[in-house]
Amino acid sequence: MNKQILLETYNRIKPFIHKTPVLSSSLINEMVDADIVFKCENFQKMGAFKMRGAANAILSLSEEERKRGVVTHSSGNFAQAVSLAAQKLGVKAYIVMPENAPQVKKDGVKTYQGEIIECKSTPQAREATANNIKEEKEASFLHPSNQDEVIYGNATAAMELLDEHPDLDVILTPVGGGGLIAGTALAAQYFSKDCKVIGGEPMEADDAYRSLISGKIETNDNFNTVADGLRTHLGDRNFPIIQKHVEKIIRVEEDEIINAMRIIWERMKIIIEPSCAVPFAAVLKNKQEFKNKKIGIILSGGNVDVEKLPF
Incomplete structure (x- = not known):
């Protein structure tokens, strides 16, 4: 670094x-x-602030990776950030959100054309759901904070x-x-x-x-x-x-x-x-x-x- x-x-x-x-x-x-x-x-x-990390993560992907889309799990802000950054770059975004995420944040994701997949409100459920999508769609996983x-x-x-x-x-x-x-x-x-x-x-x-x-x-x-x-x-x-x-x-x-x-x-x-x-x-x-x-x-x-x- x-x-x-x-x-x-x-x-x-x-x-x-x-x-x-x-x-x-x-x-x-x-x-x-x-x-x-x-x-x-x-x-x-x-x-x-999440827009900064999301934009950098998507911009760092290859053309081939972008074509297959991106997936993340987030209770709200990173979900919206990935959706917006992906929309601007013409990339499909799959967003795993806990069912109890604030409605205002779900609405934000929909505004930016992210596809929401709801899951139980535990870190384990988030990760398992995101992994399934990653494998099924061959999408690149973007972590909200640990990447x-x-x-x-x-x-x-x-x-x-x-x-x-x-x-x-x-x-x-x-x-x-x-x-x-x-x-x-x-x-x-x-x-x-x-x-x-x-x-x-x-x-x-x-x-x-x-x-x-x-x-x-x-x-x-x-x-x-x-x-x-x-x-x-x-x-x-x-x-x-x-x-x-x-x-x-x-x-x-x-x-x-x-x-x-x-x-x-x-x-x-x-x-x-x-x-x-x-x-x-x-x-x-x-x-x-x-x-x-x-x-x-x-x-x-x-x-x-x-x-x-x-x-």
Whole structure:
């Protein structure tokens, strides 16, 4: 892995993504006694950072592979990202989604002409269903978070952020499957002087926090968190990067996530989904640690069902 790969990735996906805005709020800065800039991937195409990894993964396939289509499993954002990237490149997309995935995310997939195959809401069911389609259709499997091309694509959000704010002390991201924080850690490694990367994770799905402590990939028995985008586990491609380059992971309670989400909606007047609020909740919880620091937070997405807001 080197800097050149990330630069090539950025140039490859540039025509297919938005360069998202970076926003700040003086009220929020006063609240935490720090200087925070928010990288707004909720304004990305299809509403989340996942467009970056999905575009890079499909663009990295051969012509022959593209003709046979792609398959993925996702509760929502990667499903929409693969559908949109595939649609733009004229590639057939088969999307395995858990039956309890938010309707707004299923609707998004249909809008981008992805073909939905529903399954039970367990990681095992997702993988088995996706494998069947992969074999039956000879489609290329794209992993939402545990694939090099996806991780490199995800890294480009932090690359853009560091290009605008090269003096950040720390960047925080949510941690679900690990693809965003791994990409962010690589970007910080190659494009910053000494920017640390910290993850935010729900207490109710704290597998990454436990994985860093035990030194092996841990799993969750339940995913009882409002942060529906973070109900997944780390993988063997992203975990070594996280182990090597991520400073630590901060866990937050459900009410802290909802409070952080509400503050961003009210103060910044932008729509973010619950998963997005987790790193900001981590800063609010640990104000002393972040005091007077220059902080970047990646707002990972804004695909929320406004009929079912948690506040």
